[in-house]
Amino acid sequence: MLYAKLNEDGDIIDVATSQSEEYGLLVAPNEPSVAKILEKKFTANDNENTQEMLTNSDSDMMRVLEDLIDLLSEKRIIQFTELPTAAQKKLLSRKWVRGVHNSQDEDLISDSDSLTDPDGDSFI
Structure with a gap:
């Protein structure tokens, strides 16, 4: 608007x-x-303004997508495990980092040894 x-x-x-x-x-x-x-x-300001706008909107859109995926999962419209493994890792690591950053990491993984999947790949 x-x-x-x-x-x-x-x-x-x-x-x-x-x-x-x-x-x-x-x-x-x-x-x-x-x-x-x-x-x-x-x-x-041509490219500077538009590039800055794109960068800012990319961050905002990422958060919108994260919230949308959380909502769809909560309503059981999709299952988190249906997402590709790479997407799951990225979403989990962003959620963990956001939780640490906001000091609200009670429900998130806090043990640094747990930040790898069975293949040994890091979530972050």
Whole structure:
């Protein structure tokens, strides 16, 4: 969702992804004036801006996918073991690291000797 900032004449002069006092009007990204503003924002610093945006969104998307996989597993729509072994290892190691980082690792593996699978491959 995008929110627009209006000038005194009611014209859209800027957009933001979060609503605030200044950015109060909900707008569609395909609206012509909004599309022009977005195009200017994205092409202002060309590759630097877009590469940074991609990098940031990759991290966010990874977390969304982790949460989605957890939800689907909890609802028994998929089984974690149905995922490829490499995917399981990556998800488990990210979950462990996040737990350690957040000091909420009670339910996670904390013994460093347990961080390898039967093949001897490290989870991290």
